[in-house]
Amino acid sequence: xxxSRKTFDRPTTPxxxxxxxxxxxxxxIAGRLNQRTEALPHDISERLRVARLRALDRARELRKLTxxxxxxxxxxxxxxxxxxxxxWLRLASLAPLALxxxxxxxxxxxxxxxxxxxxxxxxxxxxxxxxxxQAYSDPGFAEFLKSPRSVE
Amino acid sequence: MATDHExxxxxxxVERRAFKRTAFAVRDDEAALDIVQDSMIxxxxxxxxxxxxxxxxxxxxILSNATMDWFRRQRVRNAVVQNFSDFExxxxxxxxxxxxxxxxxxxxIGTESAADSVGRxxxxxxxxxEVSQLPQRQREAFLLRYWEExxxxxxxxxxxxxxxxVKTHCSRAVHALAKALKAKGITP
Numbered sequence: 001x002x003x004s005r006k007t008f009d010r011p012t013t014p015x016x017x018x019x020x021x022x023x024x025x026x027x028x029i030a031g032r033l034n035q036r037t038e039a040l041p042h043d044i045s046e047r048l049r050v051a052r053l054r055a056l057d058r059a060r061e062l063r064k065l066t067x068x069x070x071x072x073x074x075x076x077x078x079x080x081x082x083x084x085x086x087x088w089l090r091l092a093s094l095a096p097l098a099l100x101x102x103x104x105x106x107x108x109x110x111x112x113x114x115x116x117x118x119x120x121x122x123x124x125x126x127x128x129x130x131x132x133x134q135a136y137s138d139p140g141f142a143e144f145l146k147s148p149r150s151v152e
Numbered sequence: 153m154a155t156d157h158e159x160x161x162x163x164x165x166v167e168r169r170a171f172k173r174t175a176f177a178v179r180d181d182e183a184a185l186d187i188v189q190d191s192m193i194x195x196x197x198x199x200x201x202x203x204x205x206x207x208x209x210x211x212x213x214i215l216s217n218a219t220m221d222w223f224r225r226q227r228v229r230n231a232v233v234q235n236f237s238d239f240e241x242x243x244x245x246x247x248x249x250x251x252x253x254x255x256x257x258x259x260x261i262g263t264e265s266a267a268d269s270v271g272r273x274x275x276x277x278x279x280x281x282e283v284s285q286l287p288q289r290q291r292e293a294f295l296l297r298y299w300e301e302x303x304x305x306x307x308x309x310x311x312x313x314x315x316x317x318v319k320t321h322c323s324r325a326v327h328a329l330a331k332a333l334k335a336k337g338i339t340p
Contacts, residue, residue, distance in 0.1 A: 019323075022322070022323055022326040022327075025326055025329075025330055026294065026297070026298040026322065026325075026326045026329075027298055029279060029283070029298070029326075029329055029333075030295075030298040030299040032275075032276055032279045033169075033172065033276075033279065033283065033295075033299055034169075034299075035276055036172070036276045036277070036279075036280050037168045037169055037172050038168070039273075040168055040171070040172075044171065044181065044185065045168070047185050047189075048167040048168065048171055048185070048188065049167075051167070051185070051188060051189035051192050051193075052160065052163045052164060052167055052192060054189065054192070054193060055159075055163060055189075055192035055193045055195065055196040056156060056159060056160055056163070056196065058193050058196045059156065059159055059196035059197070059200035060156060062196075062197060062200065063200065063201075
C-alpha cells in the first residue's frame with residue numbers, strides 16, 4: 001500500500017535532481033528512437049516524401065491564388081483567369097437571379113392586366129345590355145337608383 | 153511568412169517522427185501515413201502564411217487533432233481503454249531506482265563493439281516497443297517533450313492540458329520506460 005502511494009507521489013512532484021535525471025534518460029531514449037526512425041522502410045519514406053510534395057504543391061497553389069491578380073494578359077493575347085472571383089464575375093453570377101425576378105414581375109403584371117380586362121369586359125357587358133323589367137322590382141336596385149352616387 | 157523552402161525543410165525534418173508518433177498511437181502504418189499526409193496538407197492549406205517559427209507547434213497540434221479525429225472515426229474500443237489506463241498507477245514501482253538505470257546507461261557509452269551492432273537493432277526495436285506500450289497520454293507527452301523537443305508549455309498546448317499534467321505524464325513515462333527496459337536488461 002505504502003509502495004504504491006510512494007510511486008504515485010514521486011513522479012508528480014519530482015525534485016530538480018530527479019527531473020534532471022529523468023530528462024537525461026528521456027533524451028537518451030529519444031535518441032534511440034531517432035536511430036530507428038532513420039531506418040524507416042523505403043516505401044514508407046517514399047510515401048512520406050510524396051505526401052510532403054503534395055502539401056507543398058497545395059501551399060503553392062493557394063499562394064498563387066492569393067497573390068495573382070484576377071485576370072492577367074499574357075503575351076497580349078491569352079486571358080488567364082485566376083484568383084478570387086472579380087466584381088464583374090460576381091455580377092454575372094447574379095444575372096440569372098435578376099432575370100428570374102424580372103420574369104416573375106412581368107408574369108404578375110400581365111396576370112393583373114388580364115384580370116382588369118376581364119372585369120372591364122363584364123362591366124361593359126352589363127352596362128350596355130338592356131335592363132330587364134324585373135330589375136325595377138328588385139329592392140336592392142331601387143335603393144341603388146335612390147343613392148346619391150346613382151344620381152351623379 | 154514561411155517560404156516554400158522553409159515549409160519543405162520543416163516537413164522534411166518532422167515527417168518521419170510524425171509518422172512514428174502516429175503509428176505508435178494508431179498502431180496501423182497505413183492509417184498513420186494517411187493521418188500524417190492529411191496533417192501536412194492541412195498545415196499547408198491553412199498555415200503556410202505563418203512564420204516558420206510557428207510551424208512546429210501548429211503541426212504538432214494538427215497532427216494530434218487528426219489522430220484524435222481518426223480515433224473518433226474508428227471508434228476503436230482499445231483507444232478508450234488506453235485513455236482510461238492513464239489513471240492507473242504501477243503498484244510495483246516503489247523501490248525502482250531511476251539513477252541506477254541512468255548510470256548503467258551512461259556506463260555503456262562508447263563501449264559498443266562491432267559484434268554488438270547486430271543486437272543493437274533488436275534493442276532499438278524493444279525500446280520502440282516499450283514506448284508504444286506506454287499509456288496514450290504518457291506516450292504523447294513523452295514524445296512531444298523529448299522527441300519533438302517542445303517545451304512544457306508547448307506540449308501542454310498541443311495536448312490541451314495543464315503544464316503540471318505534462319510534467320506528471322512525462323515523469324511517469326520515463327519511469328515506466330526505465331523500469332521496463334531495465335527488466336529486459338536494456339540500457340538506452
